[in-house]
Every structure is written in structure tokens, then in C-alpha cells.
Amino acid sequence: MSIDIKEILFWIFLALGIILLVWNIFGNSPTEFIAIVSLIFTILLKLWSVSDRQIKSEMRFISLKKSFIKLAKDFTDHSHHNQIINQKKRTK
Numbered sequence: 001m002s003i004d005i006k007e008i009l010f011w012i013f014l015a016l017g018i019i020l021l022v023w024n025i026f027g028n029s030p031t032e033f034i035a036i037v038s039l040i041f042t043i044l045l046k047l048w049s050v051s052d053r054q055i056k057s058e059m060r061f062i063s064l065k066k067s068f069i070k071l072a073k074d075f076t077d078h079s080h081h082n083q084i085i086n087q088k089k090r091t092k
Contacts, residue, residue: 006049013042 020035 004049004052006045006052010042010045010049013038013045017042 017035017039020038024032024035
């Protein structure tokens with residue numbers, strides 16, 4: 001399982017956001033806007049990562065669906081072929 005760059009950025013920005021938030025609470029810090037923006041950016045990175053995983057899952061599902069449709073077609077073709085062979089054997 002490989003680690004995605006978005007996951008690494010998520011953890012980095014989450015740590016940065018928490019540090020800025022704690023710094024804002026306890027001391028002489030940058031504005032609240034910077035802490036809030038870093039936390040919002042962290043949430044956006046996580047949403048982006050989740051949506052990418054969902055798209056990959058949907059693509060796998062579509063591929064699996066096509067495989068099952070092809071398999072069903074093969075079974076019906078095979079059963080029709082067997083019926084034709086059985087009919088020919090009966091007529092002989």
C-alpha cells in the first residue's frame with residue numbers, strides 16, 4: 001500500500017493548523033485567519049483524497065460490472081450452443 005502525497009500533505013497541514021491554533025490561544029501569534037485557513041485547507045485536502053478514492057472505487061465497480069455482463073453473455077452463448085448440439089444428437 002503506497003502513501004499518497006495528499007495524505008502526507010493532510011497530516012502536515014493538520015499539524016500546522018493545530019500548532020497555529022495552540023499558538024493563537026496561548027501567546028503572541030499570527031491572526032486567527034491564518035489558523036482557520038490552514039485548518040480549512042487541511043479539510044479540503046482530506047476531501048480531495050477521499051473523492052479520489054471514491055472515483056477509483058467506482059471505476060473498479062464499473063469494470064467488475066462489465067466483466068459480469070460478459071460472463072453472463074458467455075454462459076447464455078454456451079447454453080445455446082449445448083442446446084443445438086443436444087438437438088443434433090437427438091435427430092441422429
